[in-house]
Amino acid sequence: MDKRIPIQVSARHIHLSQNDLEVLFGRGYQLKKLRSLVEPEEFAAKETLDIQVSLRKISNVRIIGPVRKNTQVELSHTDGIFLRIELPVRESEDLKKTPGAVLIGPEGRIKIKEGVINAWRHIHCSPKEAKELNFKNGMLASVKTKGICSITFHNVKVQVNKNCRLCMHLDTDEGNAACMVKKGEGYLVDIV
Numbered sequence: 001m002d003k004r005i006p007i008q009v010s011a012r013h014i015h016l017s018q019n020d021l022e023v024l025f026g027r028g029y030q031l032k033k034l035r036s037l038v039e040p041e042e043f044a045a046k047e048t049l050d051i052q053v054s055l056r057k058i059s060n061v062r063i064i065g066p067v068r069k070n071t072q073v074e075l076s077h078t079d080g081i082f083l084r085i086e087l088p089v090r091e092s093e094d095l096k097k098t099p100g101a102v103l104i105g106p107e108g109r110i111k112i113k114e115g116v117i118n119a120w121r122h123i124h125c126s127p128k129e130a131k132e133l134n135f136k137n138g139m140l141a142s143v144k145t146k147g148i149c150s151i152t153f154h155n156v157k158v159q160v161n162k163n164c165r166l167c168m169h170l171d172t173d174e175g176n177a178a179c180m181v182k183k184g185e186g187y188l189v190d191i192v
């Protein structure tokens with residue numbers, strides 16, 4: 001049975017609410033699409049922002065569209081160390097009691113009180129793929145990467161969605177630890 005899992009490495013990025021988008025880019029502003037992503041209907045936008053915490057700043061962080069209910073910043077732990085914040089590992093949109101930051105756009109800046117997280121490593125798949133792999137939505141899997149820097153990632157959360165195709169998402173720290181640039185592959189070794 002083929003238990004191969006394609007892997008993509010996600011760089012730091014930002015999801016914005018429409019209200020925050022308009023503060024940062026101007027009234028009535030709409031994001032412009034740069035490229036499509038694995039998540040249904042999501043896209044990398046042409047627009048970027050700077051993120052600042054105290055005197056430390058990370059520039060040109062990509063925005064992911066479309067707009068969402070709440071603004072959310074997804075960083076790696078290395079970014080968190082650089083910004084001197086304690087970055088919690090969270091599922092998307094679980095933002096209670098997370099650190100804030102200042103977002104700086106071409107037309108304005110905004111201070112978010114919370115919303116900065118390290119995204120919980122996860123696997124996207126369709127219901128058909130989930131059935132083939134014995135996956136259930138929300139369960140945790142273990143995936144071993146290939147190559148000389150082979151590493152096993154545990155607690156990988158399964159996200160079943162009818163518009164998704166099989167793909168595991170890691171952040172850049174996780175990808176770097178596995179000597180993986182942008183993409184790679186692994187295979188399923190365990191289901192908890």
Ligand SMILES: [Zn+2]
Pocket residue numbers: 039122124169
């Ligand atoms: Zn993802």
